[in-house]
Amino acid sequence: MRNVLHSLALLACASLGSTAHAEQLRVMTSGGFTAAYQALGPKFAAATGNTLDTALGPSMGQAPEAIPNRLARGEKADVVIMVGYALDELIRQGKVDPASRVELADSRIGMVVRAGxxxxxxxxxxxxKKTLLAAQSVAYSDSASGVYVQNQLFKRLGIDEQLKPKASMVAKIPVATEVAKGNYQVxxxxxxxxxxxxxxxxVGKLPESVQSVTRFAAGIPLNAQHPQQAKALLAYLAAxxxxxxxxxxxxxxxxR
Structure with a gap:
């Protein structure tokens, strides 16, 4: 841990320069990278003196919490962490600096059942395929993984019609919380x-031949108030x- 913090401190100093002041960074992050960000963010803050003000929301969709919708209504951010192709759309729209884009991690889809x-x-x-046909109810998210499950996975397995009556998209909240309550079997x-x-x-990850790998990436909005500190944070998350x-x-x- 000491070596990690020392490396981070050196990285931050190199990125910010000797005259920079600690700032509060506004970070918007979507679900897939959130656990990693929540573990790494405090280390960055401890080493640099910067503080992190975090807003959670999906990378896409109609929910008001979705990162594109937050930016569209004028919410400010220094860093956005989201599904790579959704970030690319914000870059295309001129909302995120294309030179700031950083690749963070790949995410695969898995399955859970209720404990016990x-x-x-x-x-x-x-x-x-047999497990899904036997399941009484199936849930999936309203973000990238759920879009794939609903629009592609069931069709690739040839069971789209059989799953329609018992498969549901869960909006805004983690799918696993609904499974834990017993509202869905898988x-x-x-x-x-x-x-x-x-x-x-x-239970495990989807078989690789029917898996969908989602790349998570991050960038700095063009109107970020603290772009240099934001650059240091992104460098650390990808280090x-x-x-x-x-x-x-x-x-x-x-x-890499």
Missing amino acids: APKPDIGSVEAL GFQQVSELLPVPGVSF PDAQQTVQATGLDSVS
Whole structure:
């Protein structure tokens, strides 16, 4: 830990310069990278003196908390952390500096059941298909992973019509919380969003041949008030010293 903080302090000094002052950074982050950010952010703050004011919200969708919707109504941010292709759209719209884009992690989709329930087999495509057909109810998120499950996974498995009566999209809240309450038998979301939730058992990741890998990235809005401090934060989140923490939250490091 001491080496990590020392490296971060050196990085921050190099990025900010000797005359910079500690600032409060406004960070908007979406669910998939949130666990990693919540573990790494306090280390950055401790080493640099900067404080982090964090707003949570999905990378896309109609919810008012969604990062694009927050920016559209004039909310300010120094850093946005989100699904890579959603960040690219903000760059295309001229809202985020394209030179600031940093690749953070890859996220895969997993499945949970309620704690204490038998863990079904999803180790192969055929086993996954049988598990879904046997399930009484299926839930998935309203962000990138859920869009894939609803629009592609069920079709690729050839069970789209059979799943329609018992599959539901869960908006705004973690899917695992609904599974923990017993409202759904199985739930799908990015692994990093499933692992922190109590009351569920993690079954595993989707088979790789039907997996959807979501790249998380970050950038600095063009109207950021503290762009240099924001640059230091992004450099730390993507640094080699951060990767053990990133992987512990269920994410996969980006090959560099």
